Amino acid sequence: MSDFQHSSMTYFNRELALFEFHQRVLAQALDERLPLLERLNFLIIFSRNLDEFFEIRVAGLMKQLDLNALTRTPDAIPTELVLAQLSEEIHAAVEMQYRTLNQDILPQLQQAGIRFIQYSQIQDKHKPWIAQYFAKQVQPVLTPISLDPSHPFPRLVNKSLNFIVSLEGKDAFGREIEMAIVPAPRSLPRLIALPPEVAGEGEEQIFLTAIIQQHINDLFPGMKATGCYAFRVTRNADLILSEDVDDLAVALKDELSSRRFGRAVRLEIEDDCPQSIIDYLLDEFDLDQQQLYQTSGPINLSRLTTSFDRPELKYPIFSPVIPPVFRKQKPIFEVLKKQDVLLHHPFDSFQPVISLLKEAAKDPHVLAIKQTLYRSGPDSEIVQVLAEAARNGKEVTAVIELRARFDEESNIMVANVLQEAGAVVVYGIVGYKTHAKMILVVRREQDQLVRYVHLGTGNYHAGNARMYTDYGLMTTQPDICEDVHRMFQELTGMGKMAKLKNLLHAPFTLHTELLKLIEQEIEFAQAGKAAQIMIKVNALTEPQLIAALYRASQAGVQVDLIIRSICCLIPQVPGMSDNIRVRSIVGRFLEHTRVYYFEHGGEKKLFCASADWMGRNLFSRVETCFPILDSKIKKCIVEDGLRSYLNDNQNAWELQSDGHWQKVQPEPEQPLHSAQAYLLQKKLLKL
Structure with a gap:
């Protein structure tokens, strides 16, 4: 079988293969060898992965069906069959996720003195504090929206927490309102720590959903809430930019606003919600049973992230190591003149990369710094150092990829910070994301210009460097440095393809x-x-x-x-x-x-x-x-x-x-x- 043929016999489906990875992440939460809070963290990671999977991958498949588009994929499996199989596998995985949470992790955490309070678990000792917190911190920022002819179903933001409330009675205007929507403002925390005098021994955190459900009647005076059910809708969040744009940053800002209200692709709702209300929401969002996920616990486990000072329930603390060659307090330029240095993150510290830029920003002999940035926040140390270098008179060029998925807004802010400092900011090539990881420092040494280069497999993001395994090579090898120089020229200029000696x-x-x-x-x-x-x-x-x-x-x-x-x-x-x-x-x-x-x-x-x-x-x-x-x-x-x-x-x-x-x-x-x-x-x- 020497010739490749498009067939499910020779090629696994991409989307099914990706979900297999998410299931391997979920399996970490089931692994009893891992510390308890780390197992909880893997449940959270699975939730975040699943959100993006729906926002991008499932959304893309549903769009193909909506448009009746015939797409030829190497596995040759029809789109509707892929969606059906994904739905079956995701439903089974979500059921396993909540079963693991409810029957395994939460009970063990409770034994360890950590308790998460849901609505059904509210005790009499909690109620006075909850009432006070609701009145002072929650009710003033809630906006109930009745569903009636003058109040159509509101546009709900992607992945926002909301409540649908069934009602009896008449409002102040004599109207009989049967249902209302209560959006939970994103400014409110989803978990609130109970004070020690309320919690007693151990640590207790209560869900915002529990607080709102406990006092939902307070939002509808004179009426009776007969049911209150949390739900969340996930929407298509993929960005599609035309290659024929005048200003990439402006076009991207316009597109980002539409991401919040894309086509619905998933409905999550509490499993005790009546079928009539579920059918109403499915119809409102143009979804069917395949896209419905009823949860036996808190909706959106990714918001479960909390900081507990319980080291015995986490991985042992590890501090990334500074490689021995950099521990002698010598300037990095002197070290790199003598040898190449390999960094293996997170085992090796990311600090030498930052130190290279810091020394370059202050060194009077450094003339220019060029760097690609794919994922990096405006407050990151690297961005601040590049801005400092520009203010110090260095020729700083930053090639920023504005379209790094879900980091678009952050990267626009990075571009603004660097431009205000006097750096030259380039947005890369329209139609081609700049995913390369390169730093080039040009330094004058004895009337010659010497180049120093860092090349990496991962992003220039200090946080990622503590969680992701990546390699970084620091070198002064002339041919490699010349190739990096030519690649930067290719990215910022309008010339032909760069001819490189060593790099592909x-x-x-x-x-x-x-x-x-x-x-x-x-x-x-x-x-x-x-x-x-x-x-x-x-x-x-x-x-x-x-x-x-x-x-x-x-x-x-x-x-x-x-x-x-x-x-x-x-x-x-x-x-x-x-x-x-x-x-x-x-x-x-x-x-x-x-x-x-x-x-x-x-x-x-x-x-x-x-x-x-x-x-x-x-x-x-x-x-x-x-x-x-x-x-x-x-x-x-x-x-x-x-x-x-x-x-x-x-x-x-x-x-x-x-x-x-x-x-x-x-x-x-x-x-x-x-x-x-x-x-x-x-x-x-x-x-």
């Missing part, structure tokens, strides 16, 4: 060169030489690369794939993918490194990159892929970033040929090995 870059050379590297591996295998491919990315969906990997397997090349989330390749199929193994690591940190390894007949070619193996990364984004040339760094990445993950038997899952993932279990008498735990321990030993 999308949307130009990366896809072609990856196919070439795979074909070369096939040739080595056929010639009886060493041949192996190891790839670690977040997602693998691109059909031509999948077809090439199938050919490699058939030629006898051992292919090991470490894919965090979506994998559309089908492994372990006789005659097609016998030699392909696919793993996924889901642990304490979100796996985010992108590493490509080719044995290449013993030459061992190794690359790190900002790009996943997806069509959008390879054809619709500006991406970097940089070779690892230093032999020590290369060995470190291969051993710690690839082989260690392939040997993980604690947090690893293996993809089966039926599309489902199976948790890896250690063999009898096999040593237990967690790649992330190993790296944590290894870094601590170097302190």
